[in-house]
Amino acid sequence: MQSEGVPNFIGSEVRLLVQGITGRQGSFHTLQMLKYGTKVVAGVTPGKGGLEVHGVPVFDTVKEAVDETDANTSIIFVPAKFAFDAVSEAILNGLNPVVVITEGIPAHDTLRFVKMANNYGTRIIGPNCPGFIVPGLTKVGIMPNQYFKPGDITILSRSGTLTYEVAYNLLKAGFGHRLVVGVGGDYVIGTDFVEFFDKILKYDASTKAVVVIGEIGGDDEERLAEYIKRSGFDKPVVGYVAGKTAPPGKRMGHAGAIISGSSGTAEAKIKSLKEAGVYIAYKPSDIPEILREVL
Secondary structure: OEOOOOOOOOOOOOOEEEEOOOOHHHHHHHHHHHHHOOOEEEEEOOOOOOOEEOOEEEEOOHHHHHHHHOOOEEEEOOOHHHHHHHHHHHHHOOOOOEEEOOOOOOHHHHHHHHHHHHHHOOOEEOOOOOEEEEOOOEEEEOOOHHHOOEEEEEEEEOOHHHHHHHHHHHHHOOOOEEEEEEOOOOOOOOOOHHHHHHHHHHHEOOOOEEEEEEEOOOOHHHHHHHHHHHHOOOOOEEEEEEOOOOOOOOOOOOOOOOOEOOEOOHHHHHHHHHHOOOEEOOOHHHHHHHHHHHO
16 A cells, blocks of 8 residues: 555656646746645646746646646646647646546536546546645645644545634644545535545554535435445545535535435435544534544
8 A cells, every 4th residue: 555655546757737827827826836845847828838937937738738847647727618729738648647626617528538538548537626735744735834734634625614613623633634636516526525535444444433524415425425325435534515504406615515305415424434434524614622532
């Protein structure tokens, strides 16, 4: 088992390509990732080849960027209407993983590029996500640098802002973070909780406990509960489900956060997770105390 460094299912050494680097968000977060120590080796904006952003060379195409810099990972900041083309270009040029920050991508576009990624063996993180961070090593995303430090608690979350709140609460309580991933808040995402749990079980001895931040809508948490029961996942899991007071039929913040009929409610998710042996937190601030008790 790999016990240190970047978990091998994330990518052993990130050489990052920023698609949409010359835009406001792309440029801002490139600088933050560079400050964190991430190896940002290239950017791509069609028609802007030859420029530099914070010292990072910009190319017109992903192929040119990969050929020149050996980039192996992509982060996508392009507008939603161009996202399918950008993600497809990353997949076809062998970048893996591909972290899709963009929100508002039409579900049929996401379905198409997720299917393509599966055919090529590419891991998609997102869309509509804050990316991932391996504290002390690398950050591929938009998470605030100051909320994370190296440790052995992995956080997997459907919510960006709750990720930061929980990470900060853990930090104040003396816990560090092994890996923190925002899996995305859309109804269709590339890599779900189950896939991450399976990789942690098989490949990541350094994770001592997992915190799962779920939310209403979809069935990700229910499927995770079934996986935990079926797989014999043997690390402690603490779960928090956001949206307990949300009215049925109303979308809450994320495209995936909508209750339809009796499915997708916080109560149903909490019940499933409890039955799988997950320790339930009813407030984000409860999570550090529960971890103290179970570790």
